[in-house]
Amino acid sequence: MFDFKDKTVIVTGAGQGIGKEVAKGIVEGGGKVIICDINEETGKACAEELGNACFYKMDLGDHKNIREVMAEILKNNDHVTGLVNCAGVISKKPFMEITDEEWERTIRINLTGTFTACSAIFPYFVENGGGRITNVSSVAGKIGGGLLGTAAYASSKAGVNGLTKAIAKEGGKYHINCNAVCPSFTHTPMTKSLSDDPEKNAKVIGMIPLGRAAEPVEIAQMILFFASDAASFVNGEIGDCDGGIVMD
Numbered sequence: 271m272f273d274f275k276d277k278t279v280i281v282t283g284a285g286q287g288i289g290k291e292v293a294k295g296i297v298e299g300g301g302k303v304i305i306c307d308i309n310e311e312t313g314k315a316c317a318e319e320l321g322n323a324c325f326y327k328m329d330l331g332d333h334k335n336i337r338e339v340m341a342e343i344l345k346n347n348d349h350v351t352g353l354v355n356c357a358g359v360i361s362k363k364p365f366m367e368i369t370d371e372e373w374e375r376t377i378r379i380n381l382t383g384t385f386t387a388c389s390a391i392f393p394y395f396v397e398n399g400g401g402r403i404t405n406v407s408s409v410a411g412k413i414g415g416g417l418l419g420t421a422a423y424a425s426s427k428a429g430v431n432g433l434t435k436a437i438a439k440e441g442g443k444y445h446i447n448c449n450a451v452c453p454s455f456t457h458t459p460m461t462k463s464l465s466d467d468p469e470k471n472a473k474v475i476g477m478i479p480l481g482r483a484a485e486p487v488e489i490a491q492m493i494l495f496f497a498s499d500a501a502s503f504v505n506g507e508i509g510d511c512d513g514g515i516v517m518d
């Protein structure tokens with residue numbers, strides 16, 4: 271649906287779920303995708319399935335590792351044009367049960383991991399005439415959680431929204447666009463426990479004006495738009511892809 275001819279895009283968390291659909295859309299659009307995931311098995315399998323793709327093991331919770339792997343990617347691949355930060359973890363404990371460790375891990379992977387990946391590629395984009403960064407946030411970042419994720423998750427995604435706008439402001443003069451997509455309930459391995467619980471599932475569906483959860487490809491379409499040149503003048507946008515939960 272979107273043109274990625276002559277584009278090489280790094281997609282984190284592309285071993286499964288939403289990230290895998292994004293990677294698929296890039297290859298179908300004529301581009302090359304660099305899959306980064308902590309899960310070697312699914313990441314490699316995805317790269318093999320897609321064809322014009324390669325896999326790098328990256329742990330978004332390990333900031334030294336992100337910078338090392340990113341440097342290797344930029345050294346080994348010609349003209350990387352985009353970064354999609356899709357890797358993320360859920361945190362669903364009630365506020366009173368969130369330990370310091372749970373809080374720290376969620377923020378470290380979802381927010382600091384996104385920062386570090388952006389920070390590691392930003393100078394490369396500056397030197398190479400620009401680039402497109404697309405962050406995968408969540409409706410939780412706008413409404414304080416309440417679907418599946420709770421306080422730590424919502425805070426990490428609210429942080430991603432702020433980070434996205436700040437990068438958009440500072441990156442603009444270097445032709446670096448930065449946008450984010452906020453999905454709501456989407457059928458992926460992350461939400462299996464919710465999909466499998468009829469009572470919780472019905473409660474969450476009841477909060478979505480479209481009256482259903484999304485399929486990963488429906489979220490990927492909006493991410494692919496932001497990641498493509500079709501969105502050439504879109505910058506600093508926090509786009510909702512949530513069936514109508516947030517209307518702002």
Ligand SMILES: NC(=O)c1ccc[n+]([C@@H]2O[C@H](COP(=O)([O-])OP(=O)(O)OC[C@H]3O[C@@H](n4cnc5c(N)ncnc54)[C@H](O)[C@@H]3O)[C@@H](O)[C@H]2O)c1
Binds near residue numbers: 287379455460
């Ligand atoms: N599924 C939903 O309902 C939903 C809703 C809103 C936002 N999101 C966001 O969309 C993104 C993708 O979610 P999904 O539903 O496809 O999840 P998923 O769990 O199906 O896939 C997440 C991917 O990220 C990878 N990953 C996890 N931790 C990592 C780490 N430390 N380093 C590198 N890779 C890591 C996993 O191996 C996996 O391949 C996440 O950022 C999530 O927060 C999902």
